Amino acid sequence: xxxxxxxxxxxxxxxxxxxxxxxxxxxxxxxxxxxxxxxFTRAKNLELFNAEQQAxxxxxxxxxxxxxxxxxxxxxxxxxxxxRAASAQSARWLLAAICCGLGFISVKxxxxxxxxxxGVSLSSSPFHMFYLSxxxxxxxxxxxxxxxxxxxxxxxxxxxxxxxxxxxxxxxxAYWHMVDLVWLILFPLVYVIN
Amino acid sequence: xxxxxxxxxxRATILWLLLIAATLLTWGLGAADVAGHLxxxxxxxxxxxxxxxxxxxxMALRHAPLLWRALTLGWMILVWAVIALAYWKGISR
Numbered sequence: 402x403x404x405x406x407x408x409x410x411x412x413x414x415x416x417x418x419x420x421x422x423x424x425x426x427x428x429x430x431x432x433x434x435x436x437x438x439x440x441f442t443r444a445k446n447l448e449l450f451n452a453e454q455q456a457x458x459x460x461x462x463x464x465x466x467x468x469x470x471x472x473x474x475x476x477x478x479x480x481x482x483x484x485r486a487a488s489a490q491s492a493r494w495l496l497a498a499i500c501c502g503l504g505f506i507s508v509k510x511x512x513x514x515x516x517x518x519x520g521v522s523l524s525s526s527p528f529h530m531f532y533l534s535x536x537x538x539x540x541x542x543x544x545x546x547x548x549x550x551x552x553x554x555x556x557x558x559x560x561x562x563x564x565x566x567x568x569x570x571x572x573x574x575a576y577w578h579m580v581d582l583v584w585l586i587l588f589p590l591v592y593v594i595n
Numbered sequence: 596x597x598x599x600x601x602x603x604x605x606r607a608t609i610l611w612l613l614l615i616a617a618t619l620l621t622w623g624l625g626a627a628d629v630a631g632h633l634x635x636x637x638x639x640x641x642x643x644x645x646x647x648x649x650x651x652x653x654m655a656l657r658h659a660p661l662l663w664r665a666l667t668l669g670w671m672i673l674v675w676a677v678i679a680l681a682y683w684k685g686i687s688r
Contacts, residue, residue: 413658413659413660413661414600414658414659415656415659415660415663416600416601416654416655416656416658416659422663425667426666426667426670429667429670430670433670433673433674433677436674436677436678437674437677437678437681440677440678440680440681440682441681441684443681443685444681444682444684444685445685447685447686459622459625459626460622463618463619463621463622466618466621467615467618470611470614470615470618470645471611471615473649473653474607474608474610474611474614474653476653477601477602477607477652477653478604478607480601481601481602481603481604481607484599484601571655574653574654575654578649578653578654579654581649581653582646582649582650582654582671585642585645585646585649586642586646586671586674586675588621588642589621589638589639589641589642590678592625593621593622593624593625593638594635594638594678594682
């Protein structure tokens with residue numbers, strides 16, 4: 402098996418299970434529709450959206466962007482370590498990524514509690530409806546991503562991933578990167594562009 | 596050797612630092628409140644570049660069959676095109 406892989410002619414290879422990529426495409430479509438709905442509703446309510454966007458904690462948004470990017474980087478390092486058959490290192494990188502993900506959750510919860518304290522709710526304005534539903538939809542994906550990273554961490558500690566068996570860690574990593582990718586559009590769209 | 600689709604740690608580290616720098620630049624542009632078409636364009640280009648790093652390097656689609664690169668990068672182009680259209684519609688009302 403290992404031999405077959407090593408002597409195979411170099412050619413295109415999709416990292417991770419084919420099924421996760423279909424799932425990722427479905428997720429990207431759902432977020433895409435959400436982004437379009439936000440953008441066109443904003444176009445009809447420019448003054449309201451611009452004013453209420455100013456009240457968002459942009460610093461928290463930047464911090465969360467950096468936490469997700471760093472978590473993604475740590476996941477890449479974990480995959481690279483698994484590719485070198487360095488399981489213990491791979492597990493450590495995954496644990497670091499999990500810590501960043503937990504950081505994201507904490508910042509987001511702090512942001513939500515401050516918003517709720519100021520009377521922000523799903524029905525308080527069209528902007529708030531989008532802000533809460535879009536970011537919460539993404540938040541749920543971060544939580545699922547963390548569950549997947551925990552499973553990968555457990556697998557890496559048991560030495561499950563190595564050059565002959567990369568499918569599990571590559572599949573989980575692809576999901577996590579998708580969560581990051583979506584945030585990279587959500588953040589400028591909801592927090593910055595006005 | 597098998598096809599190494601995940602690149603080197605050195606390349607990943609450089610890309611990560613550039614991604615963080617681009618995020619700080621986005622923040623700076625937002626904080627300066629320099630609303631304008633050029634600012635929005637820079638924000639969109641930065642976000643697009645960041646997304647393409649995630650897709651091509653972190654998701655390792657650079658080494659995947661062309662179809663997967665086309666689907667994911669195409670999604671990003673489509674999303675930004677729709678956002679640009681809505682933005683244009685908003686300012687030309």
